[in-house]
Amino acid sequence: MSLSFRNYRSETLSHSHDDFHQIIVSHHGVLDLDVEGAGGEVRGRQIAFVPAGARHAYRAQGMNRFLVIDLDANLAAQAGIEQLWQRAGGGAYLSITHDVRLGELETLLGARPRSRPVLPPDRDVPTTPTLPLFLSPGPSPSKSYNAVSLNHRPPHPPVLAFLADLLRHAGRDGGRRYGANAVGAIPPRLLRVMEWAAARLNEPVSVAQMAQIAALSESALFAAFERYVGCAPMRWLGLTRLDCGRDLLATANNSESIADIARQVGFQDQAAFSRAFSRRFACAPGQFRKQCRQH
Structure with a gap:
């Protein structure tokens, strides 16, 4: 399992990952996402659950920051995360009942064991000088986001509890698009x-x-x-x-x-x-x- 804060760029890229699910939660900003042909957005109270093996394309709109959780598919099944996702509708886009704020995410990451930070594989390593994560840098030929991750081995229980709570109170959204004044959007x-x-x-x-x-x-x-913002x-x-x-x-x-x-x-x-x-x-x-x- 790995967690990272990411700010995505404006060009469109696509890929898939066979061995882990990906959960994307917005701190602020809009991420256009297409999962196996189902288009939608991650913003405000709409999160994304990209199942392992699903081809997905993505690009950002303006300033943005997202919490991205890469969750091993076997662990997700053993911990009941997959079952909660199916119970919430099993869709790529889910509506949650409350805003997830920076303070809450910082508390979640701050609860980790004090282990050394480790960079993930090369796809996550910044290749150009980056701006603060609240800014949206210009296009890059090599990738569409900047991130520095903290890997957790073994998986940290508060993260699983956080995911379980989100999914337990989530409902299928069907990929509908929010308006400019969406609940939870930063003014x-x-x-x-x-x-x-x-x-x-x-x-x-x-x-x-x-x-x-x-x-x-x-x-x-x-x-x-x-x-x-939460702080x-x-x-x-x-x-x-x-x-x-x-x-x-x-x-x-x-x-x-x-x-x-x-x-x-x-x-x-x-x-x-x-x-x-x-x-x-x-x-x-x-x-x-x-x-x-x-x-």
């Missing part, structure tokens, strides 16, 4: 301030500035972030800075020093970046970079 003014802040990671950014860009009071900005504005900004730093470290042709990368993503010095990075990813930046280059 445009919040996306605007997130994009603005993510483009200025190497600059000081304050809550007051973010509130001004969003045309909200500071208290309303906090409430909107808690409702739609406070500066918590989101800190996570985005660390995600960007991680992606830069994972880029094979990036020869910049860790100190330079720390400054690029808004940390005053390498020591502060290293402390925050180690707390979040249970691995020092230098060790993480070394592991990336060994795969």
